[in-house]
Amino acid sequence: MATKKASPTWSDVKGALSNFDRAALLALVQGLYAGVKENRDFLHARLDLGSDVLGPYKSAIARWISPDVYRNQGTSVSKAKKAIADYKKAIGQADALVELMVYYCEQASGFCNEFGMEDEGYFDALVRMFELALKTSSSLPEIERLALRERLAAVGYTCHNFGYGVGDEMDDLQEKYGLNN
Known part of the structure; x- marks a missing residue:
């Protein structure tokens, strides 16, 4: 059984994401988008969406x-x-x-x-x-x-x-x- 880090880093996240296919990655982003208003605002700004x-x-x-x-x-x-x-x-x-x-x-x-x-x-x-x-x-x-x-x-x-x-x-x-x- 693998031990989990107390404080994962970006490298840990990046490694875990490398196992995702396109559909899983989109589902993850959709979950982030739906879960927190600040995430929606971030994505709208980053992707220049909305008026x-x-x-x-x-x-x-x-x-x-x-x-x-x-x-x-x-x-x-x-x-x-x-x-x-x-x-x-x-x-x-x-x-x-x-x-x-x-x-x-x-x-x-x-x-x-x-x-x-x-x-x-x-x-x-x-x-x-x-x-x-x-x-x-x-x-x-x-x-x-x-x-x-x-x-x-x-x-x-x-x-x-x-x-x-x-x-x-x-x-x-x-x-x-x-x-x-």
Whole structure:
């Protein structure tokens, strides 16, 4: 009787998959697809299926970074950032990745502006995402970069309403990455 590893690795999985025929492999993928929503989202993104591949990722960001306060939903920076990381694992196209980052910033700033927020960790995460969006957008063609940075400039402007120096930090970042205020 073969002993099983406590923590199988990708090599173990790859070895087991090499024994599958096409039908068995398709059945496995179908099981993964049917079993977990995140697997469906991953496959849709990886295979570029559907008209709005970013939709599920944006929904997750909005749910966790800009929750429905009337339903007593809480925020979770880590779960909102996980949606971006999940998309990056699925396909990670730079333009769509920056779109998700900018969307995160827009949702967070809109939520804070409407409902107020006094969570320094939330603000720190917003500023870090803002900088990451600016940095990542620099690899995009100019026309795409300018449109995204225009949206980020609007976020920075809104963030002056919050206190905690958030708007000032965003001004500094925009200057660092060559945006004129």
